[in-house]
Amino acid sequence: MTLQSSSTELTSFEGKVAVVTGGSRGIGKAICDELIKRGAKVVIGAISDKGQEVAKQYNKETGKKVAVFLRTDVSRYDDNKALFQLAENEFGGVDIAILNAATSDGSDNMFSPLDDKLEERIFNVNAVGLIKSSKVAILHMAKRGGGSIVCISSAAGFYSVPALTAYVATKHAIIGYVRSCTFLPEVCNIRVNAVCPAFVDTEFLDSVRTVGGIPEPYYDFADTVPVVPMPFIIDGVFKYLSDNTTNGETVMAYPTGLEVREAPEWHYSLLTENSLKAQDIYLKKAIPHTKQQLSRALERYENEQKKASSIQ
Template identity: 45%
Template sequence: MSVEKSLEGKVAVITGGGRGLGKAVAAALIERGAKVVIGNTTESQGLATVEEFNTAAGAKVAAFKRTDITTYKDNIELFQFAEKEFGGVDIAYLNAGIAGNATDIIFMPPDDENDSRAVEVNTIGTMKGTKIAMLHLAKRGGGVIVTCSSTLGSNAVPSMSAYVTSKHGLNGWVRSFALLPQICNVRVNAVCPHFVETDMLVPNPDQLARGGPILNLVDKIPKTTVENVVNAVLLLIEDETRNAQTLLALPGDVIREQEATAPLPETFTPEFAQVMGSYAEDYVAFHKKELEDYLKVYEEKYGNKD
């Protein structure tokens, strides 16, 4: 059965798109008519995936650029590359992340690089990608950014403290953008899968050498499917009412919005409520001007010159 070309003419940038969830989302977007640009740290993997997509389509529907999402330089070059290849960017799926070094670092020897790695990639790397994606989508007239978080962005599992921390931070980042569409017509959401059957769940040699009960837990915990996660991502992309949401993709092919945290009644006073009445309007006006000014600076410094 053919799929409706609902994304015909759209261009998507996908980080971590060479395998797993990123590759599956890329395939779904291409099937719906989009062109995709894949950013991946492993060059051979990214090139092979792009060749696979282009060969199957009999046309150039995908392109690759090696990308380290922890640097602004690589994020900027990735989105510039997408503009050169396909004329602009409408969709960003910021999928790249790590799990292997994101365990209980509290019981390990102090290590500046290892202990900050999960937050550096999963949180800060995605924040950097969001910031650059927003500028390129705003230039295009708007679009949607979907980040890849986790059910552990709100819950916690002992033995995964660093990973849990990184995804809690990412969820807070996404929930901060309720007013962004009014500024630049860009929506930001997070897909929050439960444990998924991908190669990220396969223990690496260091994990196997360390051992511990987490290995048995991951083996037995219920999983969601790659297809269910892809469907959740597509929902966040195609449903224009969805913004600043953390959408759960759960076992049993369940997709549902995570319940919002209620405001704390102790934090509201009549004076504060009065200020909040005009806050949204003031916020939008202030940042519209900021974005307008900064886009000129960004284009002057980083815009494509050819």
């Protein structure tokens, strides 16, 4: 499904609070720019302290406090909790989470050294880190009465790239996670969707143009491929922030615009008469069961926050 660009549809986000991981540069910074432009308040989490200057600039340009920054390693629960708690303390809660933080370190791991830490970092940031951020975001949004999470994945979540084996695996993981957030709108009024850009003109993959000091020939090809204009990526993000009917959806951002990538249907051989009956029973139980899980998770999280506050 091809979508028209919606960059002229400047929906106001006045009064909304957005947490943006990886918001100090590139795609994350461009999304923050648009959020500020539309009246939102922004909490920037990034591993780079450059986010501090970005937040200061927003506050200077608007003449009021509309942005704050916290150095954040999304692979750590403590950092994620501190980031979302900062949003609550400074601006009263969280309505939007843009999960954009990622790394290209160790993107090609097929013949890299057999080093546990080296091997795990890209997964801990790109996949596990995103899931950790989303779990904390859901708890804060549930208290608020709902919200929208947009994950910035990649076309690599659908295509194979031999020169980026580990990176591709992490982006496939994000797609599977997003598509599995089936019941959240009915459980807590939270939607999770993903924007998947193809090649983008940022510095993100510059560090993997050489592996072990040897140039990676893949980039002789990649440099010839048209890049995705940043406004198309922004359109994809705000499509999901503005449309309350979408959940578990993935949209590709190509040089020609946006295209929704539909999830495959279950294979007919899996849908027997017995399995369909069992599925109907499961669907009736799933929402109340998941609501109970959320209630327990919120109680546990609140108790943890209270305990942490009493220690400080």
